[in-house]
Every structure is written in C-alpha cells, then in structure tokens.
Amino acid sequence: MRTRLRAWMFGVMVAVLAFASGTAAQTSAKDVGEAPGILPSGFGEAVDRDIMTIRYATAKFKTTEAAEAAGYKRVTDCVQHQPAGAMGYHFQNNALLDTTLDLEHPEVLVYEKMPDGTFQLNGVEFLVPISAWKSSEPPRIMGQALTKADPIGFWFLHVWTWKPSPSGLFAAWNPDVKCLDASSASH
Numbered sequence: 001m002r003t004r005l006r007a008w009m010f011g012v013m014v015a016v017l018a019f020a021s022g023t024a025a026q027t028s029a030k031d032v033g034e035a036p037g038i039l040p041s042g043f044g045e046a047v048d049r050d051i052m053t054i055r056y057a058t059a060k061f062k063t064t065e066a067a068e069a070a071g072y073k074r075v076t077d078c079v080q081h082q083p084a085g086a087m088g089y090h091f092q093n094n095a096l097l098d099t100t101l102d103l104e105h106p107e108v109l110v111y112e113k114m115p116d117g118t119f120q121l122n123g124v125e126f127l128v129p130i131s132a133w134k135s136s137e138p139p140r141i142m143g144q145a146l147t148k149a150d151p152i153g154f155w156f157l158h159v160w161t162w163k164p165s166p167s168g169l170f171a172a173w174n175p176d177v178k179c180l181d182a183s184s185a186s187h
Helices: 002-033 046-060 064-069
Strands: 080-083 083-094 109-115 117-131 147-149 154-159
Touching: 002 046, 046 064, 046 117, 064 083
Parallel strands: none
Antiparallel strands: 080 083, 083 109, 109 117, 117 154, 147 154
16 A cells, blocks of 8 residues: 555656646747747758757857856957948857857857847857868858858858848848947958
8 A cells, every 4th residue: 555655646746747847848948939030941841940959059048147157258349241230249169169060059159239238149150160171062050051261260150040130040140230339340
C-alpha cells in the first residue's frame, strides 16, 4: 500500500511538473514565435525554422548586460550608411570567431540604442575571419553566402531576427534602425 501511494504521488508530481514546464515553454514560445514582419520570411520553411532557432538562442540577450555576461563585448558605436539605414551597435564574442557558423551561437548581436538610453536587440551577424577561410567559395548559412568585407577582414551576414528590415531579412542595412548618438560611425 505504501509503495503504491509513493508511486501515485510520484506520478502526480511528474504530471504537475510536466504541465508547469509546458505552460512556461508555451509562454516563452509564444513570445519568441511572434515575429510580425519577420515570419514567415518568404524564404521557405527551412529558413523560418532557422530564424526561430536564432530567436530562441538569442532571446536571453535582450539586454546588453546579459550579452556582456556571456562574452559579447561592444566593438562599435552605432554604424550607419545613409540613406540605406543603419546596422546599430555590434556586440561581438571573439571566442566564436572561427570558420564555424552556428545558428545558436552567432558571433555578433546587433542592438539599437533607444531614446530612453536602453538597447534593443534587433538581430545577429555571422562572421568568419577572411584570413581563416581557405575555400574559394564564400561561407554560407541559412542558404545565404556571406559577403566579403576586406576593409574589416571578415565575411559577414546580418539577419534581422528581432526587428524587421524593409530592405530584407539578410540586408546589411536596416532603414528603420536609427543612430541617435553623435558618435555614430558612417560608412
């Protein structure tokens, strides 16, 4: 009798924990999954799944403090190229700079400084050092070839996973991103 009661209590506890976990996961999934102007991407189901993977992986970096705690350091002021738009502030994790591109570990998180002084996560950037890439073909992720930028020494690809870009999901510049500081860098 005692063994049966313990088994029943264990079963109830597992069910309660499973329900609680499922509810928390649904809330998180709903928040991450709602992406008007980003999803559906128009690039197909595989890219949409990749966008969701990036969003789940980077949702914890909504603040620059969280990004910095995870090894992402600010490496630029707000980068803009008018009239095309801006990229924003780049927070880069140098430990990730190699020839491996991983949806769950983008090399750069891209933020926009808001009028109240806070930073908003707008997207990610995948980087491969030009000096490390030995293939004659460009590196690729999400079906996209990275762009070679000799002046900065990297192959790069922006993905606007948190703020839609009228110029496109993979565009270098987002016309809806603004540089508010006088210290912004123009290209």
